[in-house]
Amino acid sequence: MDIKLKIFLLIICVIFCFYIYQKIRKEQLQLRHSLIWLVTLFLLMLLTIFDELLVPLKVFLGFETTSNMIFLIGFFIITLIIFSLTLKISLLQMNVITLTQEVAIMKKEISKRGRN
Amino acid sequence: MKVLIIIPAYNEELSIAKTVKSLSHATIDIDYIVINDGSKDKTREVLINEKLNFIDLPNNLGIGGAVQTGYKYALENDYDVAIQFDGDGQHDAKYIKDLVCEIEEGANMVIGSRYISELSEFKSTFMRRFGKNLLSSLIKMVTGNKIYDPTSGFRAVDRSIIQIFAKRYPIDYPEPDTIVEVLKKGFSVTEIPVKMKSREAGKSSISPLKSGYYMLKVSFSIIIAGLNTKGVAKDGH
Numbered sequence: 330m331d332i333k334l335k336i337f338l339l340i341i342c343v344i345f346c347f348y349i350y351q352k353i354r355k356e357q358l359q360l361r362h363s364l365i366w367l368v369t370l371f372l373l374m375l376l377t378i379f380d381e382l383l384v385p386l387k388v389f390l391g392f393e394t395t396s397n398m399i400f401l402i403g404f405f406i407i408t409l410i411i412f413s414l415t416l417k418i419s420l421l422q423m424n425v426i427t428l429t430q431e432v433a434i435m436k437k438e439i440s441k442r443g444r445n
Numbered sequence: 446m447k448v449l450i451i452i453p454a455y456n457e458e459l460s461i462a463k464t465v466k467s468l469s470h471a472t473i474d475i476d477y478i479v480i481n482d483g484s485k486d487k488t489r490e491v492l493i494n495e496k497l498n499f500i501d502l503p504n505n506l507g508i509g510g511a512v513q514t515g516y517k518y519a520l521e522n523d524y525d526v527a528i529q530f531d532g533d534g535q536h537d538a539k540y541i542k543d544l545v546c547e548i549e550e551g552a553n554m555v556i557g558s559r560y561i562s563e564l565s566e567f568k569s570t571f572m573r574r575f576g577k578n579l580l581s582s583l584i585k586m587v588t589g590n591k592i593y594d595p596t597s598g599f600r601a602v603d604r605s606i607i608q609i610f611a612k613r614y615p616i617d618y619p620e621p622d623t624i625v626e627v628l629k630k631g632f633s634v635t636e637i638p639v640k641m642k643s644r645e646a647g648k649s650s651i652s653p654l655k656s657g658y659y660m661l662k663v664s665f666s667i668i669i670a671g672l673n674t675k676g677v678a679k680d681g682h
Contacts, residue, residue, distance in 0.1 A: 426506050426616070430514045433480075433502045434521065 330380045330395050338377045338399075342370045365413075369406045373399065448545055449524040450477035451515030453508055454499075454532035458487040462495045464534050471541040478518055479532065482511035506616075513614035520611040527610075528601040536599045540639045544601035553606050553632035554624070556592065557599035557639035576660055580621050583664055587671030588628040593636055595621040606632060615666065618659055622666040629670065 349366055352358035376383060380395045392398045450468060454461050461479060468477055478498055481488050483505035492499045500514055512529055519527040526548050530536050540557055547555040560577065580595045598620060602610065606627060615622055628634055 422616075425504070426510045426513075429502055429504045429506055430510065430517055433500045433514060434518055437500045437518070 330377070334396060335377055335380070339374060342374045342377070346370050365410055369403070369410070372406075373403055376402065446525040446545060446549065447523065448473065448475045448526045448528065448541075449515070449519045449522070450475055450528050450530045450541070451512060451519070452477060452479045452530050452532050453482055453511040453515070454479050454484065454488055454492075455482040455505065455508070455511070456484045456486045456488060457532040458484070458491050460534045461488055461532050462491055462497070464530075464532050465495070465497050467534070468530075468538045468541075470538040472539070473542050473545060475528075475541060476524075477530075478515055480511045480514050482506055482508070509614050509616040509619040512619065513610060516607050516610040516614065519607050524607065525604055526601055527607050529598055531598055535641050537640060537642065540599070540637070541601075543637050543639075544599075547635055547637055548601055548603050551633070552635040553603050554627050554634045555601045556594060556597050556624070556634065556636045557601075557641075558594035558597055558636040559639065559641055560593045572656070576656065579660070580663060580667070583667050584621065584625055584628075587625055587667055590628050590634065592624055592634065595624055597639075599639060599641070602627075618663050618666075621663050622670045625667050625670040626673075629673070 346367065349358065349363050349370075353360055353363055376399050380399070383395050383398055387395050387398050390398070392401075450471075452461075452464060457464070465477060465479065468475065476498070478500060479492060481492060481499055481501045483502050489501060491497075492501075500518060502511060502514060506514075515529070516527055526545055528541060528544055530538075530541075536557070544555045544557060577594070577596060581592055584590065584592050584595055596618075600620075609627070609630070610623070624634055
């Protein structure tokens with residue numbers, strides 16, 4: 330891989346890592362939700378630095394360049410992350426619905442008792 | 446029998462009071478509860494001013510979440526029968542007695558059906574009928590039962606179904622897949638003929654634009670519901 334591309338990718342990854350660190354420090358992001366991103370970035374950085382290790386696999390799968398393969402690996406991981414987010418949203422929506430219903434019914438009970 | 450009429454209302458300021466008053470046409474003793482589904486218009490003010498019995502949802506949950514609130518309320522207040530009744534004046538309260546009679550005769554769920562007989566000259570476009578037939582066939586395929594009006598929102602259920610619905614109810618377009626779920630669990634679903642009026646005010650919840658999504662979602666959920674509870678016996682839940 331071209332050294333310029335390597336440096337560029339590494340800089341992006343480092344900036345992103347630093348940004349995540351800031352968010353954790355300001356308590357805008359829970360550590361457990363940041364781990365998947367930090368692991369992903371760490372993996373991408375490793376692959377970028379030691380891209381020679383990927384050459385046999387690159388040849389086997391028929392990729393033109395190692396950078397293409399790194400991008401594809403990143404893409405797979407991101408797809409998994411997005412899907413897990415969709416799952417979370419689904420779960421959260423169900424929880425919000427249950428909460429809304431319970432609160433509304435409780436309000437009703439309270440106003441009923443208030444009248445008696 | 447203690448009967449509860451569940452009336453979901455989203456932006457029904459013009460028709461909700463009239464709808465509740467029309468319940469006096471029911472020839473049996475009933476209670477009702479309006480579920481205000483986070484309406485953005487003056488529905489809430491109307492409910493307060495007219496001193497109607499209502500539950501006020503702080504968020505808009507959609508028809509499924511609103512109706513389910515009614516089932517939870519029915520469960521907590523120990524009702525024998527819960528009947529869904531549209532807030533927009535489409536349904537006719539004089540059929541409530543017929544629905545309750547069917548439950549008394551042992552049906553677990555009764556659907557007020559527009560298409561079961563020639564009595565109903567409910568106006569419907571070709572596409573709507575086509576969609577309904579498609580859903581009917583799909584339900585028949587999955588459960589072996591013919592349901593003439595799978596999308597009717599005018600339905601009565603008994604205690605056992607109230608319990609199920611209070612626990613689990615689809616968020617949007619809930620009618621067809623709940624029928625499948627009920628049938629799959631071994632409960633009985635019957636239909637009685639009803640006439641429905643055209644809407645008094647407000648817009649239909651299903652615009653032409655959404656009907657593609659509607660058919661896709663509902664077909665898919667019928668198939669899922671069909672696979673899901675396959676072979677689960679009536680006492681197995």
